[in-house]
C-alpha cells in the first residue's frame with residue numbers, strides 16, 4: 166500500500182477580529198500585522214509579532230494557533246503540537262484547531278491521537294469533507310478498516326472530487342477483501358488524478374486476480390506510462406504468461422519488445438503471448454500456415470514466404486526480440502515455419518551462389534534466426550541434405566579464411582543457423598575482419614563469448630573430490646549440456662534484507678528473523694549456469710555467495726555472465742554436494758533448486774546441506790513432483806523403448822517423433838514444457854541419467870524429522886488465491902496435507918517442481 170496522507174494544513178484560522186478594550190486593541194493590531202506577514206510567507210516576522218501579542222495576552226488563542234502552524238511549516242512538529250494544544254485548551258470547540266493538530270499528529274505518526282482530534286473536528290463540523298478524510302487516514306493507519314471506510318464514504322459524499330480519498334477508500338476495501346467494491350474507487354481516483362502510481366498497481370491486480378487479463382494489461386500499460394515500477398513490469402509478464410487472449414496494439418508490442426530485450430523477467434515466460442502477437446501479422450501467419458500444411462516436405466522461399474512474408478518477418482520487432490532473447494519458441498507451428506525458413510534460405514543460397522542474401526530484410530531475418538538457433542542449441546529438425554549443404558558453405562569459408570578471399574555475410578548467417586561459428590576451424594580469424602553490425606553481433610555470440618568462457622576454466626577452483634559414481638555420470642551430462650541456458654538476466658531492482666524479503670514473500674508464515682544485514686552467507690548448491698547465484702547476489706542486502714556445481718562448463722557459463730553483469734560478490738567452485746561438509750563452512754541461506762533429485766540418495770544430500778545451515782537459517786529447495794511428471798515418465802518410457810541416445814541428432818529425431826504422436830498420447834504432453842524447445846533443456850527434461858520424484862507426504866516427513874518449518878511455496882498469485890479459497894483455515898498456505906489434497910485435484914500445480922522455503926528451527 167502506498168496511500169497518500171493529508172499533510173497540508175487546510176485551515177489558517179480566522180481573520181483578525183475587531184476588539185474593543187485598549188490592551189486587546191494593541192493585541193489585535195499586532196495579530197493583524199502578524200497575519201499579513203504570515204500570509205505573505207514571512208514567517209520569522211510573523212513569529213515575532215505573534216510572540217509580542219502573546220506577551221500582552223498569553224491567552225491569545227489565535228496567536229498560539231498560528232505559532233503552531235508556523236512551527237509545523239518549519240518542521241518543528243512537537244512545538245506545533247504544544248502550541249495548537251494550548252490553543253485547544255483555551256477554545257475546545259474550535260473545529261479548525263482539532264483538524265490542524267490532527268494533521269500534525271499524523272505527520273508525527275501519532276495516529277491514535279490524530280484520530281481522536283479528527284473525530285472531534287468531524288463532530289464539531291459534520292459537513293467538513295476534509296476532516297472526514299483525515300479521520301479515514303488515521304483509521305487506515307491504525308488498521309481500523311471499518312471506521313476508515315465509513316469516514317471516507319462520508320467525506321466523499323460531501324466532496325466526491327478527492328482522488329486520494331477514493332484511492333485510500335479503495336485500499337481499505339481491498340484489504341477488507343472487497344476487490345469488486347474497491348475497483349470503481351481506484352478507477353475514479355485515476356480519473357481525477359492520473360498519476361497515482363499505486364492505484365494502477367492495485368487496480369491491475371484486481372483485474373488480474375479476477376481473471377480479466379486484457380483489462381489488467383490495459384491498466385498496467387497506462388500505469389507504466391506514469392511510473393515504471395518493478396511491480397507493474399512483473400504483473401505485465403504475469404498477464405502475458407499464460408498466453409491469454411491479448412489485444413494487439415502498438416503500445417502492447419512496444420512494451421513486449423522492451424520486456425523481452427531489457428528484460429523484465431525471463432523472456433521465455435512470455436514466449437507464447439509473443440507468438441500470438443507475431444501471428445497477428447497476416448503475412449507471417451500465412452507463411453506459418455503454409456509451413457504446417459506442407460510439413461515434413463520443405464518449401465522454397467517463394468512458396469513459404471509469398472511476396473512479402475520474408476520482409477515482414479525480418480522487420481517484426483516482436484519476432485526479432487523473441488528469437489534473440491528467448492530459448493523457447495514453444496509453438497510447434499512457428500518452429501516448423503522457422504525450420505522451413507532456414508532450409509529455404511539455404512536452398513536459395515545454393516541456387517544463387519555467393520551473395521544470395523542481398524537485401525537487408527533477408528540478412529536481418531537470417532541473422533536473427535541464427536542467433537535463435539544458437540541459443541536453442543540447434544534443436545530444429547535438420548536433414549542430411551541440409552547438413553551437406555552447410556558443410557560445403559563451411560568449407561568455402563575455411564578456404565576463404567586461408568586465402569584471404571571475401572566471405573559473404575549471408576554465408577556466415579546461414580552457417581550460424583545450423584552450427585556455432587566457433588566450430589569453424591580458425592574461426593578466430595573471422596574476428597579480425599570487418600562485418601555489418603548484425604554479423605558482428607553473431608560473431609560476438611558465437612565466437613568471442615564462447616572463447617572467453619573457455620578461458621575461465623582455469624580460474625575456477627575445485628573445492629571437493631568428485632568420485633561418487635552417480636555424481637560422475639551427472640557431471641558428464643552437464644559438462645556436455647549445461648542447464649539452463651540464459652541470455653540476459655532480468656534486473657532485480659529491489660534489494661531486500663533477508664528478513665524483509667521473507668516477510669514480503671511469506672507474510673503470514675511463522676518466520677524467526679535472522680537479523681543479517683551487513684553480511685549474509687549464501688550457498689547455491691548445484692548452481693548450474695548461475696541464474697540463481699546472480700539472483701541471490703542481487704536480491705539480498707550484504708549477500709556473499711558461494712556457488713558450486715559438478716560441471717565446470719556450467720560454472721564457466723555462470724562466471725562469464727556474472728562478470729558481464731559486474732557482480733563481485735559471487736565465488737564459483739567445482740564441488741560435489743555429497744562432499745561439501747569438508748569445506749567446514751556454514752551459511753545463513755542455502756538454495757538447492759532442481760538438484761537433489763539427481764543424486765543417488767537425495768535425502769542424504771539434503772542432510773549434508775542441512776549440516777551446513779546455521780540455526781534459523783533458510784533453505785530454498787526445489788524437487789520434482791511425482792504427480793506433475795507423469796507425462797515425463799511416459800516420454801522416458803517411449804525413449805527407452807525406441808532406444809534414442811542422448812546425442813544432439815537423437816534428441817532432434819526424438820522430438821520430431823514425439824511431435825508426431827497422437828495428440829492424446831501421454832508422452833506427447835511434454836511438448837507443453839518449455840524445456841522441450843532447446844537441446845540441453847530437452848536432455849535435462851527427458852534424457853536425464855538420474856532422477857527421483859517426490860510426494861508431499863514424503864517431504865512433510867523429512868521436514869518433521871529434521872526440524873524444518875515450511876515458510877511457504879513459491880507460487881503465482883492466482884494459485885495461492887485458489888488454495889486460500891479452498892482452505893481458508895490456512896491463510897499462511899503452509900499445511901502440507903492441504904497442499905497434498907490440492908495437488909491431487911490439480912495435478913499440474915507443481916509442474917515447475919515443489920519450490921519452497923524452509924527455516925531450520927533453532
Ligand SMILES: C[S@@+](CC[C@H](N)C(=O)[O-])C[C@H]1O[C@@H](n2cnc3c(N)ncnc32)[C@H](O)[C@@H]1O
Pocket residue numbers: 636639640643648649690691692693694695696697713714715716719740741742743757758759760763764849
Ligand atoms: C537442473 S540443473 C539446475 C541448476 C540450477 N540450480 C538452476 O535451477 O538453475 C542441476 C545442476 O545440479 C548439478 N548437480 C547435480 N548433482 C550435483 C551434486 N552432487 N553436486 C553438485 N552439483 C550437482 C548439475 O551439475 C546441474 O548443473
